[in-house]
Amino acid sequence: MAGLKMVRTDSVAASAGADLRAENITHMFDTDDGALLALKDVSFTVEAGTFVGLVGPSGCGKSSLLLMMAGLLLPTDGRIAVRGETVSGPLPEDIGVVFQESSLLPWKTARENVEFPLYLRGVDRQVREKAALKMLDLVGLGEFTERRPHELSGGMKQRVAIARGFCQDPEILLMDEPFAALDEQTRMTLGDELLHIWDQNKKTVVFVTHSLTEAVFLCDKVLVMSARPGQILKEIDITLPRPRTYEMMATETFGQLRAEIWELIRETQAK
Amino acid sequence: MSMRTAGGNDDRSGWILLLKNPLVLRLACLGMILAFWEIAPRMGWVSPVMLAPLSATVISGVTDFGVFARNLGVTFGSLALALLIALGGGGAVGLLLGSVRPLRTTLLPIMSSIYAVPLVVVYPVFTAWAGIGVESKVLFGGLYGFFPMLLATAAGVRTVDGGYMVAARSMGATRFQMIRHIMLPAALPSIMSGVRIGSAMTAIGVVVAEMMAATAGIGFLITQNRTMFNTAEVYFGVFLVVVLAGTIDWAVSVIERRAGSSYPRKVRTL
Numbered sequence: 001m002a003g004l005k006m007v008r009t010d011s012v013a014a015s016a017g018a019d020l021r022a023e024n025i026t027h028m029f030d031t032d033d034g035a036l037l038a039l040k041d042v043s044f045t046v047e048a049g050t051f052v053g054l055v056g057p058s059g060c061g062k063s064s065l066l067l068m069m070a071g072l073l074l075p076t077d078g079r080i081a082v083r084g085e086t087v088s089g090p091l092p093e094d095i096g097v098v099f100q101e102s103s104l105l106p107w108k109t110a111r112e113n114v115e116f117p118l119y120l121r122g123v124d125r126q127v128r129e130k131a132a133l134k135m136l137d138l139v140g141l142g143e144f145t146e147r148r149p150h151e152l153s154g155g156m157k158q159r160v161a162i163a164r165g166f167c168q169d170p171e172i173l174l175m176d177e178p179f180a181a182l183d184e185q186t187r188m189t190l191g192d193e194l195l196h197i198w199d200q201n202k203k204t205v206v207f208v209t210h211s212l213t214e215a216v217f218l219c220d221k222v223l224v225m226s227a228r229p230g231q232i233l234k235e236i237d238i239t240l241p242r243p244r245t246y247e248m249m250a251t252e253t254f255g256q257l258r259a260e261i262w263e264l265i266r267e268t269q270a271k
Numbered sequence: 272m273s274m275r276t277a278g279g280n281d282d283r284s285g286w287i288l289l290l291k292n293p294l295v296l297r298l299a300c301l302g303m304i305l306a307f308w309e310i311a312p313r314m315g316w317v318s319p320v321m322l323a324p325l326s327a328t329v330i331s332g333v334t335d336f337g338v339f340a341r342n343l344g345v346t347f348g349s350l351a352l353a354l355l356i357a358l359g360g361g362g363a364v365g366l367l368l369g370s371v372r373p374l375r376t377t378l379l380p381i382m383s384s385i386y387a388v389p390l391v392v393v394y395p396v397f398t399a400w401a402g403i404g405v406e407s408k409v410l411f412g413g414l415y416g417f418f419p420m421l422l423a424t425a426a427g428v429r430t431v432d433g434g435y436m437v438a439a440r441s442m443g444a445t446r447f448q449m450i451r452h453i454m455l456p457a458a459l460p461s462i463m464s465g466v467r468i469g470s471a472m473t474a475i476g477v478v479v480a481e482m483m484a485a486t487a488g489i490g491f492l493i494t495q496n497r498t499m500f501n502t503a504e505v506y507f508g509v510f511l512v513v514v515l516a517g518t519i520d521w522a523v524s525v526i527e528r529r530a531g532s533s534y535p536r537k538v539r540t541l
Contacts, residue, residue, distance in 0.1 A: 070441050092443030103438035107456045116452075117442040168442060 018083050018094060018171035018204060019048040020069060025078035027064060038064055039075070040229035046172075046221075049202040051195075053215035055261060056225030057269045062208045063100075065230070066176050069206060070097045082172065092117060096170035100177045102157040104149040110136060110160045111145040117168035128167075135163040138197055155186040162190075166197060172204040180210065187211070188246075191218055195244060212265075216257045217244055224261055226268040233264050323503035328510070331503035339492070343511055346488040349409050350477050350515070356413025357473040358420050358466055365424025365465070370454060379425055386418040391479060398484050408480035408488070415476025420469035427461025428454050463527050470519050478512055489515070 027039040039061045046052045054062050067073035069080050071090045080087040082094050096117070104113045111132045118128035136145050139159040149157055158178055165173050179187040191214055198205060209215050215222045216238055224233045238257060240248050248254050289295055309325040311317050323331075332339060368374050368382070394411055401407035435453050444452065455462070481490025493508035 072437060072441055090441050090443055092441070095441075097438070097441040099434065099438055101434070103434045105435060105453070105456070107459075120439070120442050120444050120448055120452075 020046040020172055020204060020206070021081045021084075022065070022069070023079050023081060025065070025068065025075045025080070027061065027068070028076045037229040040231050042078070042225075042230060042232055044223055044232055044235065046204055046206055048171075048204055050220045051198060051205045051207065051218055053219035053222040054206060054208045054225065055210070055212065055215050055222060055265065056230065057227045057265055058210075060225045060227055061230030062225060063176060066097070066174050066206065066208050069172075069174055070095055072097075092121065092168060092170065094170055095172045095174060096165045096168040098161050098165040098173065098175040098178045101181055102149065102154075102161050104157055104160055104164075106149050109146050109148055110141060110152065110163075113149070113160055114164045114167045117164065131167050131169075132163070135167045136160070138166075139163045139193065155182055155190060158182060158190060159193075162194060162197070166201070166203075170203070172206070175205065175207045177208050177210060179214070187214065192246075194218070199243060212258050212261050213249065215261065216240070216254055217249065222257075222261060224264045227271060233268060236260060320500055320502055323506050327503040328506040331501070332507040332510070335504065335507075339489075339507065339511060342487055342489050342492050343515075345405075346477060346481065346490070346515065349405050349481075349488065350412065350474060350519075352405075352409040353412030353416065353473045353477050354470055356409070357416025357469050360413070361417040361420025361465070361469055362424050362462065364417075365421040366428055366450070366454070368421070369425035369428030369458075370450070375425070375429065379422075382418060382421055382425075386422060390415055390476070391483075394480060394483055397480075403484045403486055408477050408485055411480040412473045412475075412477035415479075416469040416471075416473030419472055420465040423465025423468065424458065424462050427458030427465070430461075431457040459530060463523075463530060466526065467523050470523055471516070474516060474519055478515075 022042055022044050025039055025042040026037070028035045029038050030036075042061075042065065054065065056062050064073060068075050069087070071080075071087045074088065082091065087095070104110075105116070108116065111129065114135055115123075115128040115132035118131060123131075133142075133145060136142060139162055141156060141159055141163070144152060144156065149160070152160065158181075161178065165175070179190055182190065195218060207215070207218060219238050222236045222238060224236060225231065226233050236257065240251075240253060240257075290299075305325055308322070308328075312319045312322050312324045319327075368379050390411070394407075397407040397411050401410055431454050435457060436449065439449055439453050477488070478490040481488035482494045483490075485491040489508050489511050493505055493512075496502075496504035496508065
């Protein structure tokens with residue numbers, strides 16, 4: 001059974017990513033006070049192999065949008081399409097998610113957590129073990145593979161979560177504020193490492209964040225959303241060259257881009 | 272080494288240290304109880320009808336060894352079957368009720384209410400249905416442990432962190448994989464407490480059933496000897512029930528240790 005499934009064992013540097021489109025997405029939530037319009041006519045395209053950020057004020061529907069892209073929530077109207085095909089449920093081989101707070105299973109070791117998506121798919125033990133160890137090594141946790149989550153620091157846990165995302169080896173990786181719970185320094189380090197890994201396999205990444213610095217530093221393009229009902233206010237191309245370096249943060253371009261995003265968010269929040 | 276011994280009586284502090292050892296204290300307490308057990312009836316402090324001396328109890332156990340062994344076997348056999356109903360059935364139904372929302376909201380409150388009813392009152396009905404053989408006490412014991420197991424399992428499953436479920440779903444887990452790899456392990460601590468309470472309750476149920484109406488078993492022996500004022504035999508029967516409870520407790524801890532070996536000491540609890 002397991003042998004029949006084609007799985008790329010060299011999970012790094014294999015897939016080139018797929019494109020993802022949101023087409024006229026409108027979403028209503030049922031609340032006690034009646035229907036609440038959460039997202040209004042949201043459309044955007046994420047080109048294959050690009051790193052796209054999603055920023056916006058709290059409660060603007062970023063996380064709902066991400067759940068829709070993951071096939072975990074169906075929009076009231078409109079559709080999400082991967083390679084032109086509508087997403088109507090989880091597509092683990094196409095789309096992976098790295099969640100906000102570490103959703104690692106506490107009863108599994110780091111390695112078992114990382115290989116879990118491959119296990120669910122029926123991949124052979126040796127193959128998935130090898131892939132998991134390789135990913136853990138890549139995120140700098142080669143010595144902690146047999147530790148359980150409660151024995152790891154917050155930063156290490158998110159590293160495991162990222163390793164799990166990449167080990168699942170989807171074409172598109174959705175990240176829902178993966179570094180939100182971390183301190184500034186750890187956050188910067190992990191962002192840098194994430195770029196390093198991404199550089200090797202160029203998956204399509206959609207990265208939801210609250211940190212504007214993080215958004216500019218990591219992304220090719222940043223989608224700025226309005227306050228509720230969430231709409232795309234502007235798509236900002238981050239013109240900084242790659243590979244990104246910390247020195248770029250001190251440049252005028254970086255400052256301008258960051259200021260431009262902030263201006264948009266400030267305005268929409270004020271309304 | 273310590274400052275305490277300086278200028279103090281070394282001999283005495285040695286005694287104190289010994290008495291601070293919980294194992295020593297426990298054995299000392301046990302010894303005193305056993306001594307009281309032997310001495311009190313012999314000295315006439317309590318009537319021998321109320322309490323047979325320890326030695327008489329042991330002697331009755333040795334002389335009637337065959338009878339006790341046979342009846343203990345009957346009780347253990349009934350208990351094994353009853354545990355199957357209580358833990359297996361209760362666990363399965365608890366899993367179902369805990370995870371399927373409509374069932375949970377309609378049936379779970381009813382189950383909690385039934386758990387609050389002293390089930391002893393329905394035992395006569397059981398004997399009417401199933402006679403006074405093995406069947407009725409297996410059913411009764413099983414039912415006794417069924418509800419605590421069901422409720423603990425349902426509670427464990429219901430409170431599984433939704434984040435794990437969403438993550439597993441995004442990774443493409445099937446419904447079965449979800450139960451096997453997320454719900455069961457996440458609910459394990461709660462399920463194990465259900466096993467602990469459920470098996471103790473089942474044992475109580477079986478013995479009580481035997482005491483009320485049965486043709487064999489330790490509970491039956493206790494009742495029978497009590498009506499004949501064979502106090503020593505009654506106490507030996509009680510002793511065997513203690514052994515029975517101890518065996519269950521030991522078995523549960525073994526399971527707990529094996530099941531919990533892959534579980535962190537401190538889990539994010541709910």
